[in-house]
Amino acid sequence: MLDSVSIGAAGKKISALITPDNTLNVLSQLEVARLVEKSNAAVYETFRRCALAALNTGAETDNTKQVLEQFRDFEIDVVQQERGIKLHLKNAPGNAFVDGEMVQGIKEHLFSALRDIIYVNNELLENSAADFHSSEGITNGVFQILRNSSVLKVHRSPSIIVCWGGHSINEVEYDYSKEVGYQMGLRGLDICTGCGPGAMKGPMKGATFGHAKQRIQGRYIGITEPGIIAAESPNPIVSELVIMPDIEKRLEAFVRLGHGIVVFPGGVGTAEEILYLLGILLHPDNRGLPFPLIFSGPASAAEYFGQIDEFIGLTLGKEAQGLYEIILDDPVLVAQKMRAGMDVVRNYRKQTHDAYYYNWVLKIDQDLQSPFNPTHQSMSQLSLRPGLAPNLLAANLRKAFSGIVDGNVKEHGIHAVAEKGPYQICGDPQIMKPLDALLRSFVAQKRMKIPTEEYIPCYQVVV
Structure with a gap:
């Protein structure tokens, strides 16, 4: 249900109160109170960004910086009421609405973001309903x-x-x-x-x-x-x-x-x-x-x-x-x-x-379940040698590629590479030479995310 709508300049930004149709409509008062709480600024900012992405469903651009800059004044708040919740959107993308009504699929994505970012954080992480420090606990948490x-x-x-x-x-x-x-x-x-x-x-x-x-x-x-x-x-x-x-x-x-x-x-x-x-x-x-x-x-x-x-x-x-x-x-x-x-x-x-x-x-x-944080140190210390069991070598090679993705497109990696230079990927020549050849082929085929005409690698394969 769409409770109210106000259209901003040139009809490009909209403020509205949104009520969920089929999700999160049966919650206890304690659960609602936890959703409303904004004490964790990092969780709220993650939710805000994910909500903005959901509101841009179907948009042509995938330029994150451009979207964040265009909607830097976008805000989203969880409003508590006796019979559940509402979302208060301020300066939301106008393409999420048709004739003053939010597109149904976008509304569902919006409340999915609420469910998975805030609700899961409160119930599984802060209240330890899942043990993310053991293999069995991670599988159960998923x-x-x-x-x-x-x-x-x-x-x-x-x-x-x-x-x-x-x-x-x-x-x-x-x-x-x-x-x-x-x-x-x-x-x-x-x-x-x-x-x-x-x-x-x-x-x-x-x-x-x-x-x-x-x-x-x-x-x-x-x-x-x-x-x-x-x-x-x-x-x-x-x-x-x-x-x-x-x-x-x-x-x-x-x-x-x-x-x-x-x-x-x-x-x-x-x-x-x-x-x-x-x-x-x-x-x-x-x-x-x-x-x-x-x-x-x-x-x-x-x-x-x-x-x-x-x-x-x-x-x-x-x-x-x-x-x-x-x-x-x-x-x-x-x-x-x-x-x-x-x-x-x-x-x-x-x-x-x-x-x-x-x-x-x-x-x-x-090792495959725990988050890998690509840093210059962790990337240079990956064990990439032929003597490893194949499943372990595959897991370490996966981390190397994860770091390259990080350096190519993610804010953390882009800043780290700009400050300290390319990630160093070291290992045995039997592994490094095929890795280098594969990465070069990706560049030649323009399969890297290339912000300019010439791709500047965020990594260096040390053979």
């Missing part, structure tokens, strides 16, 4: 966040396909991801992505047509975290938005909730996701566990996936290469393989008495 967001559907067979890939892929690659999504939608598969543009939007958009043809009520789940959603707003197709506390819990949410993964072309962020998953699947406790994994793109992506495959082979070995399949220019085959994979996953979950809606059996080392 479960509680997903359960609280209502994305865990108990009586549905495995059908959630996670799609990873770049947010700024070219038109050919975007159209291909959309066609794969369409073919998966025709086969009753649901889509889960990082909720942004590019390879996160394409599969969802395609699936909407496939689901519509089959008269299926499909699911379009977007999983993000505060640093990412602040940089790229959700795409308008996302119908279930979840904001996890950090990158690592976001990645765990993908693999616990999803039943298979399709990787489209991307850059260092996509490579980070690939290495994270390989670090899990290479763990001895996970051998034989079915987890369909396909790398796919149009014929023009052959060089990209060839270089990824070569890098994995040279650093992690043939066992790692055997965990995925590369399928080029064949959306139908990708969808067919994923559909068949769901039957295998369902049978395995039955045999192991594991839930369909949350993969409890999957073993994830705490």
Whole structure:
């Protein structure tokens, strides 16, 4: 319900009182009081930024600085009332409203941000409802966040396909991801992505047509975290938005909730996701566990996936290469393989008495669960040598890529690199040379986020 609206200069900014329709409308007075409390300035600013991103859903720009500057006077307050809460928006983006009414999907995203940033912080962190200092506690905490967001559907067979890939892929690659999504939608598969543009939007958009043809009520789940959603707003197709506390819990949410993964072309962020998953699947406790994994793109992506495959082979070995399949220019085959994979996953979950809606059996080392803080010291001290167990080496390589993402696009990393110079990535030549070659190929193919015509690396590979 929209209680009141006032339009600012040129109709570009709007102030309004908003009441939730279906979420957070049954809360105790204590819960409401905690939501209203603004004593933690950092939590409030995180919520403000995430709310602003939600209000910009579908906006063309992904320039965070530009959005924050344009709406620097944006404010959002939780208003307490006897029968629940309201949100008081001041100077909100006008594109979130149509004829004085907030767009329904944007309203849902807005209250998802409230639920996941403030409510989860109060209940799970400050009140210690979850133990984020142990591996089991982190997995349980991820479960509680997903359960609280209502994305865990108990009586549905495995059908959630996670799609990873770049947010700024070219038109050919975007159209291909959309066609794969369409073919998966025709086969009753649901889509889960990082909720942004590019390879996160394409599969969802395609699936909407496939689901519509089959008269299926499909699911379009977007999983993000505060640093990412602040940089790229959700795409308008996302119908279930979840904001996890950090990158690592976001990645765990993908693999616990999803039943298979399709990787489209991307850059260092996509490579980070690939290495994270390989670090899990290479763990001895996970051998034989079915987890369909396909790398796919149009014929023009052959060089990209060839270089990824070569890098994995040279650093992690043939066992790692055997965990995925590369399928080029064949959306139908990708969808067919994923559909068949769901039957295998369902049978395995039955045999192991594991839930369909949350993969409890999957073993994830705490090193992959704990937040990695990229600094010049932590990046230079990564252990990157061939003698490590493949799952541990994959986990450390994932951290290296995480640091590059940090230095490329995140405020913390950009400032650190500007002040102290590029991150130093050191290790054995057997690892460093393939890593350097892969990163150079990303630059040559313009798969780094390039703010200027010439990319200036935020890292230095020390061979």
